[in-house]
Amino acid sequence: MTRILEILQSQPRTILTLLLALIIGGIYSYISIPKEANPDIDIPVFYVSVPQAGISAQDSERLILRPLENKLKGMDGLKEIQSIGSENYGAVVLEFDINIDNEKTLADIRSKLSEVESELPDEASDPKVTEVNFSLIPSIIITVSGNVPERTLNKYTNQLQDEIEEIDTVLSADLSGSRDEMVEVIINTSKLESYNLTALELINAINMNNKVVSAGSIENDSGKFNIKVPGLFKSINDVYSIPVKREGDIIITLGDIAEIKRTYEDPTDFSKFNGKQAISINVVKRLGTNIIQNNKKVKNAVNNFTMDWPDIIKVDFSFDQSKNIFEVLKSLEAAILTAIILVMITIISVLGIGPALLVGLGIPITFTISFLIINLLGMTVNIMVLFGLVLTVGMLVDGAIVVVEYAKKLIESGVNRQQAFLTSSKRMLWPIIASTGTTLAAFLPMLLWPGVAGQFMSYLPIMVIIVLSSALATALIFIPVIGSLRSKKDTNKENTLSYINKDNKYIKLLKFLVYRPILVIISALVLGYIIFTSYLKFNNGIDYFVEQEPEEAVIFISARGNLSLNETKTIIDEVEGRILDVEGIKNFNTKSNIQDNSNPGDEQDKPVDAIGQISIEFEDYKLRNKAKYIFEKIIENTRDIPGINIEIRQVEGGPPTGKDIRLEITSADYPTAKNATKVIREYFDNNVTGIKDIEDTRPLPGVEWAINVDREKAGIYNTDLSTIGSIIRLVTNGILVGNYRPDDSEEEIEIRARLPQIDRNIDQLDKLNIETVDGSIPIGNIITKKYRDSVSVINKLNGKFAFVVKANTNLDVNTDRKVAEINQWLSDQDWPENIKFKFRGADEEQKEAGAFLGKAALGALALMFLILITQFNSFYQTFLTLFTVVLSVFGVMIGIMITGQTFSIIMTGTGIVALAGIVVNNAIVFIDTYNTNLKDISDPIKAVIQTASERLRPILLTTITTIMGLIPMATQITFDFLDRDILIGGVTSSWWVQMSTAIIFGLSFSTILTLILLPTMLVLPTVIKSRKLRTRNH
DSSP states (O other): OHHHHHHHHTOHHHHHHHHHHHHHHHHHHHHHSOBOSSOOOOOOEEEEEEEOTTOOHHHHIIIIIHHHHHHHTTOTTEEEEEEEEETTEEEEEEEEOTTSOHHHHHHHHHHHHHHHGGGSOTTSOOOEEEEEOTTOOOSEEEEEEOSSOHHHHHHHHHHHHHHHHTSTTEEEEEEESOOOEEEEEEEOHHHHHHTTOOHHHHHHHHHHTSOEEEEEEEEETTEEEEEEEEOOOOSHHHHHTOEEEEETTEEEEHHHHEEEEEEEOOOOOOEEETTEEEEEEEEEEOTTSOHHHHHHHHHHHHHHHTTTSOTTSEEEEEOOHHHHHHHHHHHHHHHHHHHHHHHHHHHHHHHOHHHHHHHHHHHHHHHHHHHHHHHHTTOOBOHHHHHHHHHHHHHHTHHHHHHHHHHHHHHHTTOOHHHHHHHHHHHTHHHHHHHHHHHHHHHGGGGGOOHHHHHHHTHHHHHHHHHHHHHHHIIIIIHHHHHTTOOSOOOOOOOTTTOOOTTSHHHHHHHHHTTOHHHHHHHHHHHHHHHHHHHHHHOOOEESSOOOOOSEEEEEEEOOSOOOHHHHHHHHHHHHHHHTTOTTEEEEEEEEOOOOOSOTTTTTTOOTTEEEEEEEEEOOGGGSOOHHHHHHHHHHHHTTOTTOEEEEEEOOOSSOOOSSEEEEEEESSHHHHHHHHHHHHHHHHHTOOSEEEEEEOOOOOEEEEEEEEOHHHHHHTTOOHHHHHHHHHTTTTOEEEEEEOOTTOSSOEEEEEEOOGGGOSGGGGGGOEEEETTEEEEGGGTEEEEEEEEOOEEEEETTEEEEEEEEEEOTTSOHHHHHHHHHHHHHHSOOOTTEEEEEETHHHHHHHHHHHHHHHHHHHHHHHHHHHHHHHOOHHHHHHHHHHHHHHHHHHHHHHHHHTOOEETTHHHHHHHHHHHHHHHHHHHHHHHHHHHHHHOOOHHHHHHHHHHHHHHHHHHHHHHHHHHHHHHHHTEEEETTTTEEEESOSSHHHHHHHHHHHHHHHHHHHHHHHHHHHHHHTHHHHHHHHHHHHHHO
């Protein structure tokens, strides 16, 4: 290895050319690389749906879900199977292990579904499987509004949608709040009776006259010609002129007995923007594309396309996620610059300007090389990547500091500059490789982190590995070459701050303590005991992730009862009116009908009785109050609206977990599970303090009309269920009798026959006639109708009936303690044997993450042990080095108590794992120098004093630079030098506080004790031997 360094440093022009190419490549990569707020988390979840018109939830569970579950439950890698039996459909959500091959799994699912099709009802549609991607949220929403007819607004919006979908970076642009057109054939029942016609005759007439008929072909001398009889409708007049019946010479047409008009389908939902009726276009970008560039393209395309639109039609942009990422990038870039300047100030104050600038060059060189590697790996720039840079700002200069500091000493002693840097890089080669290796060893196990959290956090260890590997090459190759270029003798005198007098207070203290190792060990044990017991008494509990200041939130409006769309709209309008004047809200988008089951990932934790939601976009963070105060104002303004419940959810950052407390109840018996859920819900409502937003997933109480057909009578009259069902649909949403494509539309339009609005009620059923062999008879002779309780949905988990009781904890309540309290209550109750309970959501993720981080820490220690035993060839010195990791944990405890933070499983836990790799670096360099000095000085005590004198400065310098690099994150204060602004707090700044605090306090405490304990423990065997000898001599 040293020979390779000699060869490389003997070719400075080649090395500098390579460096220039790497820097140019890195700069280009940073400019061109895709940028996004959160990492794209690809979760292997598949959604299988089987629609069947008219099926009930109970029949859906029995006839659709059970065959699907039996066929799919044995698939390789399947973690969980959720089933939803609802009115008109059955669905299954399959969650697989995160390491599966998605394409192969999708093919296997389709193969299984083709096998199960024969077991499903004949009336059921073919099963459809969709791959769910939780990261495919709209990157921007465009709303079109205006006081114009609905057809005009739809026309303009559809044109704009087509324009947006042509952009190469756009995956989809779906509409919300629009309605499809239809031709409505409104039957006049009086005329129908007067012409002695039945509704069925009318429907058959429409069907028979809307076809393309192939009449064969004619072949003659001129050639062969196909003959077709085109009978498809081209206009409304074609529908009007359909002959229905002939009486003598009189032809009765459809227009004589029905009103035919081109209109829109009945509204099932509505969409509003800032209180005004609007149609929204939800734009989703393609995976791996730059969100900033995508949204810029969308905005430009929309502005250019709508330039000539009437002024009365307004186009607005909202929920622009590129603005989010731009602010996050700006905040983290400011934090990086602030960290660099703090690190540089520290180095200059200790080493002087010349060496400090040389060390400082390592930062941009390392970063540009890292961005080039990121680009080559096909990664994107996101907040986890940028935080990896912030985390390593202080660490990446450690190697450069050690090389430059040692070379500086050699230059001051008269060694040639080129030779000094070569000697320094050769001398520090293995200590730097070992210290970098131990740091990487701490982060390597984190690459194996399972689940959603693992995918989210994996960018951090990858980034640390990339940056520190680049820093290693920079410190050993590029910095020595650049440093050796200056031919003049270094005129920098040692800075007064950098001078370590051999008789300073630290050395005097060390000379006193090395002869009293037992006193030092006992003092350390007592201090550790005090810290540990204090932490057990004064800690603030455990959290899974950290709270952050949201940019967006969702208000769920819940109400119970069989509400019509108009009743729903009235309630939502009332809520809208109460939040219009709340300060701090920039835009809000309102929609109803949120339980559409189109994306199960998007449905997580929505209340079962939610009738609508209002998505809120806040003003800029610097221009508003904190979100919690805005939430309090919204709750206050809407508290007196009767019959509803308002729940506010901030849009989660970090890995998704749902509500704080999610207790799952499962049983093979539906009534047992439902009754247990009722008992637990009452306990949550009446006995558990400190929780809010309580709900459960029991189906809402409701009623429905049940139409029972007397099959015997139907058989007598030679009719069947299908015919009767068609007649009944006249009263509801109409019978689909065909389609036609008008000249002014690219889409086919449905033709539906139905009764007038005034006759669409349950009483009208008795007045409808049906054609039989005995003539036309009232349908009431064959059917009976009655009210009954309805079950809107049945949920299952892994084949068992499942319910969930959910709640959030108040701000001052620790979730972990509250879960323990509920768990204790569950244990004290007498439950049926066939019922099981499991905490999901944040609690489940917390336990999984905690278990993994424990294993990761052990794995990191094992890897570090192998590196250290190879470096030192001594079990004792390896043990002393790893002992610094234990010291750092006590420092973390002190930091948590001083700052009043909770222990975040993800962020504090990751900080401790990172600490394990950082804190050993000082011990490695110290022990390596001690071993070298021991070869020249045979007395271990003198050697350790000499080592302490030599290594005090670089140890303090590397520790302080690491801490300085993290101070912007820990304090949430950064300086935006480009805009000359001071940023306090921010959208994601709270994410990094706990991790940064853990590293700062852990590293500080460990370094202080390392400078005392490590030298003392190194000479402990020598001191004990000398005492034994003195005792024998006496």
